[in-house]
Amino acid sequence: xxxxxxxxxxxxxxxxxxxxxxxxxxxxxxxxxxxxxxxxxxxxxxxxxxxxxxxxxxxxxxxxxxxxxxxxxxxxxxxxxxxxxxxxxxxxxxxxxxxxxxxxxxxxxxxxxxxxxxxxxxxxxxxxxxxxxxxxxxxxxxxxxxxxxxxxxxxxxxxxxxxxxxxxxxxxxxxxxxxxxxxxxxxxxxxxxxxxxxxxxxxxxxxxxxxxxx
Numbered sequence: 001x002x003x004x005x006x007x008x009x010x011x012x013x014x015x016x017x018x019x020x021x022x023x024x025x026x027x028x029x030x031x032x033x034x035x036x037x038x039x040x041x042x043x044x045x046x047x048x049x050x051x052x053x054x055x056x057x058x059x060x061x062x063x064x065x066x067x068x069x070x071x072x073x074x075x076x077x078x079x080x081x082x083x084x085x086x087x088x089x090x091x092x093x094x095x096x097x098x099x100x101x102x103x104x105x106x107x108x109x110x111x112x113x114x115x116x117x118x119x120x121x122x123x124x125x126x127x128x129x130x131x132x133x134x135x136x137x138x139x140x141x142x143x144x145x146x147x148x149x150x151x152x153x154x155x156x157x158x159x160x161x162x163x164x165x166x167x168x169x170x171x172x173x174x175x176x177x178x179x180x181x182x183x184x185x186x187x188x189x190x191x192x193x194x195x196x197x198x199x200x201x202x203x204x205x206x207x208x209x210x211x212x213x214x
Contacts, residue, residue, distance in 0.1 A: 005036045005046065008081040008108075015053045022054055039076035048074065049082070052140065062086035062114075062141040063130055063160060069099035070116050074143040079114050080106060086141075087133040091120040121146075130160060 005011050021028055034050040035043025060083060067073040067088035078084035090096055096118040103113040115133045119125070130136070139160050 003036075006038050011049060011077075011081055015049065018050060018053045028054070039072055039080065040074055041072060044074050045077040048078065048141070052078075057140045058138055059140060060084040061135065061139040062143065063089075063135060063139060064141075064143040065089045065121055065126070066091075066145045067099075067116075067143075068092070069095040069102065070114065071099060071102055074145075075114070075141065078141070079103075080108055083108075083112075084114075084140075085112060086114050086139065087130060087135055088114050088116045089119055089121055089129060090116075091118070093118045135160060 003010065005014060018028070018034075020026075029050075031043075031047050031050070034046045036046035037043055038045045040048075060078070062075045062078065062084055063086055064070075064073055064075045067075065067090050069090070069092075070076055070079075070088045073088070075084065075086065075088065079086075088096075088099065096116050099116045103109045103116065106113075117129065117133060119129050121129065137160065142160065
């Protein structure tokens, strides 16, 4: 039987069930079992709620790049139903204007709502756009959907550090969360990080180390 998780109380109850399973060391469901859709395109709403129920949050802050109007995206459910704040970026001015009206009129986001910003996102301006919105340092969720251009935005993105970086591949029709960088980093690696390492460390043929451990 499919349950209706569109309302906030149902989602809170679901979180309590998952948390109890974790605390009691009971078998946990897989991603395919926790998917549900309220504002996301597929099952990401359930998957994200599940992940953050298990790992907890630091500040409930997100950045979503290419969020459309903010009504149907990965972070909308967290904003509407769980008090998350952050930044939604999109290059469509009309969608952003519509989204602002929606968030201003919703009872749970009327006074505290994400920042919706109309901007064309490039590798040269992405850091400044995020910093201008007052977001810098650690966040909980970065969601990026640029239909194949994800790497070119991720590579220079150093103004924030995300616990979970979600790169959705809409064309593949998947509902998955990948907490890793392998999609974004090419075989050359992170050139900026490699340059910083080269400035600090000197390459040696061998190294002697004393390690204390158990």
